[in-house]
Amino acid sequence: MPAERWDALLERQASPTPFMRHAYLAALHESGSAVAETGWTPRFVDMQRGGETVGACALYLKHHSYGEYVFDWAWADAYRRHGLAYYPKLLAAVPFTPVPGSRLLAADDAARTALAHGLVQLAKESGVSSLHLLYPDEADRAALAAAGWLMREGVQFHWMQDAADPAPDFDTLLARLQREKRKKIQQERRRVAEADVVFEVHEGAAIDEALWDFFHRCYAQTYAEHHSSPYLTRDFFARMAATMPQHWVMFVATREGRRIAASLVAVDSERGGAWGRYWGALEHVPCLHFEACYYQPLAWCLAHGYQRFEGGAQGEHKMARGLMPVRTHSAHWLAHPRFADAVADFLDQERAGVADYVGELQTRSPFKAGA
Known part of the structure; x- marks a missing residue:
């Protein structure tokens, strides 16, 4: 896809970041950083309507879970213990970059919804175990949830003016x-x-x-x-x-x-x-x-x-330095029905745990009362 077309679509999103720019993604590939040899095989999606690109997604075929910062090693281990292959899987993300932002590049809400459903269809046709989308923004999350993806939460620490x-x-x-x-x-x-x-x-x-x-x-x-x-x-x-x-x-x-x-x-x-x-x-x-x-x-x-400084993945120690807890998100689809049900139950429990954790962190704010 030409850089101009990709970047023009990115600029129409609610939460564009430099990490989703064509030049950034191309540099990851052309430099040998995120390539098939390192476990990142590009499978980018270009969704068209009447010959015009109305949706796009940075998608990878993955043979491991390194460089993602949303951890699914336990899921992979459960598959292995049941004699099933978890890899390869499909991953929509920016390699090595745990930064929230727009992931489903869409011309409008209808295109975003179609893209969320289309990725699932692609996963089914590809025969992969699962499909994952990391660090989506609010508009993406709404479309993914409506398409039946399982939603997961995490925590990062950001400073906001x-x-x-x-x-x-x-x-x-x-x-x-x-x-x-x-x-x-x-x-x-x-x-x-x-x-x-x-x-x-x-x-x-x-x-x-x-x-x-x-x-x-x-x-x-x-x-x-x-x-x-x-x-x-x-x-x-x-x-x-x-x-x-x-x-x-x-x-x-x-x-x-x-x-x-x-x-x-x-x-x-x-x-x-x-x-x-x-x-x-x-x-x-x-x-x-x-x-x-x-x-x-x-x-x-x-x-x-x-107005904002994001300190990267994990790190509760960042709170003492003025960075406060912020919820992050990911979305997941698993092909195996019983494993999908098990993961859904796990995510319900994990979500409650994240809510308790964030609530407890907020009581330990490093700022003076009223500051």
Whole structure:
């Protein structure tokens, strides 16, 4: 599908993000990051009416569940224990990117409904065990539920600007936190400063090739320390620099003139959204991760008038740093009727557990009463 046609459809959605842009998805494939050899076989859907594209979906045939951040390993294990094959499955998602947003790109509500039903029909014809759609927006969820998909909830932690009383800067935001939370952040930042670490901020096209090289070295080093391999290749970031430079901000930590760490944040200046994505360090400095991945990006968002900063998957520790719990969603269809019933029962129980968990988290808000 031509980039112009895909992106024009994306811009008509309620919750477009840079991660659903044609250039981002193409970079994942062309860089060798999300390809059949790594378990991501593209099966993109182009739904047409009268020769015009009215619906589209980024769909993959998957032979594992890595890089998804909505965990179905227990379901796969149950299939295996009953002598059934869970893989391959079909997955509608942005690889390695747990960011909520529009997934069913549709010209109108009727097209969105048809796309939700059409994906199920495609799954049936493909003979796969199941079909999954991750991190849909509200419009997508309504269409998927109406088409009989099973709905699942999760939790992430996001910072959102107070629309009624916006914080103009990081110090103001800090002042709104409870005393013990504020003191802990101040102590963490002091430890980084006392280690003689300072930060440089590089935006958009100002992130040159040397910076991208350094960032990828840090990114790969952090994966190696966890005895793992990075999902994204150096070529992927080269393609981001070439096709989507305006969507990236890099925070680089230096000590005594040496670059020692970096974090990378995706941004959408038109919609005031920012997403913490990747980080890495070549040297260990206590609390450096918090400074690079939360405090520096939050201060930047406040200084530039951004309204939302999403900290990525999981991480209850983010609450102490001003990011509050937000429910996320996914949708699922399973071909086997008995397994579908079992998963539906499980999701009912899990949903109640998520509601209790979010309620309990909200009683532990890091902000002062009335702040």
